[in-house]
Amino acid sequence: MPANVAAGSGTLRIATWNINSVRLRLPLLSDLVMQLDPDVLCLQETKCPDEHFPHEGVAALGFTHRLARGMKGYNGVAILSKRPILLRTEDPDWCLKGDCRHLGVAVDAPGGPIELHNFYIPAGGxxxxxxxxxxxxxxxxxxxxATAWSAARPAKRSIMVGDLNIAPLEHDVWSHRQLLDVVSHTPIEVDALNGWQKAGGWHDALRHFVPADQKLYTWWSYRAADWRASDRGRRLDHVWVSPDLAGGLARHVVLKDARGWVKASDHVPVMVELAT
Structure with missing residues (x-):
């Protein structure tokens, strides 16, 4: 892995966003970059075949290194980086479906390469x-x-981000009681996600900053007439880090105002900055 990291740059800013069509919302990426200035941006639900990915528009925002795994109309993930990245070729084809829900890379960082995984978990109907x-x-x-895979290779110098489509904690949803039988917060899903996190030894980077007894959302439904007034959100987007990186966590941003952008996604960008 190349080591041409900018002098004095000892931190890494990694953002994740379910963009809900990268070509439709390409103009919004400039707003994201202006407000968050991420070194690496992981996108989900790009809804774009690889041959139609808007590389030119993304490169204009400073992301000189790009990898995309997409398909027509739905799913799709991409990793955009200002630092060199190297594709991981040994990761699984999940459920043998080839449905473009995961992309793994090694990211060049001051302390050595960081393994980064970008996931888009099925919504589940x-x-x-x-x-x-x-x-x-x-x-x-x-x-x-994913749990079995993580158990076989506990996380070390690794970061996992993405739209996991599960809100595991009571205060990750607007009403724990009313959503217990709603897909994304059912006990079986919560147990599954917690098992995955435990199997890999992952540390919840967002809850590192926001205590579990405080509300934390990253998604607001399109169905709400006034999403901000009703504030019926869920935390579906996550950032996990390996224990050896947890001590370097410096700050986080949940860009809630992005939900109000013109032609907004129903998810908002999330960023974590950490010392590497």
Whole structure:
């Protein structure tokens, strides 16, 4: 891995955003860069085949290193970086579906390469029953595979980000009681996500800064007439770091105002800055 990191740059700013169509919302990336200035930006739900990814527009924002794994109409992930990145080629094809939900790279950093994983977990449909709803079964199977994978290779000098489509804690949703039987906060999903986190020894970087008894959301439904007034959010977007990086966590940003941008995604960007 090259070591041409800017002199004196001892921190890394990693942002994640479910952009909900990278071509439709490409103009919003400049607003994100202006406000967060990330070194690395991980996107989910790019909805874009690789041959149509807007590399020129992204490069104009300073992301000279780019990797995308996409498909027409749905899913898709991308990693945009101002630092050199190297594609990981040994990661699984989750559930053998080839549905463009994960991208892993090594990121050049002052203290040595950092392993970075960008995930887009299946949403799971509307019915929390794998027998009645194959999409829910796919979601659980995906997380189970990721858990086994993490257990076999505990996280070291690693970061995992993405839209995991699960809000695990009571205060990760606007109403714990009312959402217990709603996909994204059901006990079986929460247990699965917690098992994945434990298997890899991951540290929840957002809850590192925001105590578990405080509300924390990254997603607000398009169905709300006034999303800010109702504030019925969920924390579906996550940043996890390996224990050896947790001590370097310096700050976080949940860019809530992005939900109010013109043609906004229903998710907002999240960023963590850490010493590397």
């Amino acid at each position: 509307d019915i929390p029953d794998r027998e009645k709803n194959p999409k829910f079964g796919h979601k659980l199977d995906f997380v189970a595979e």
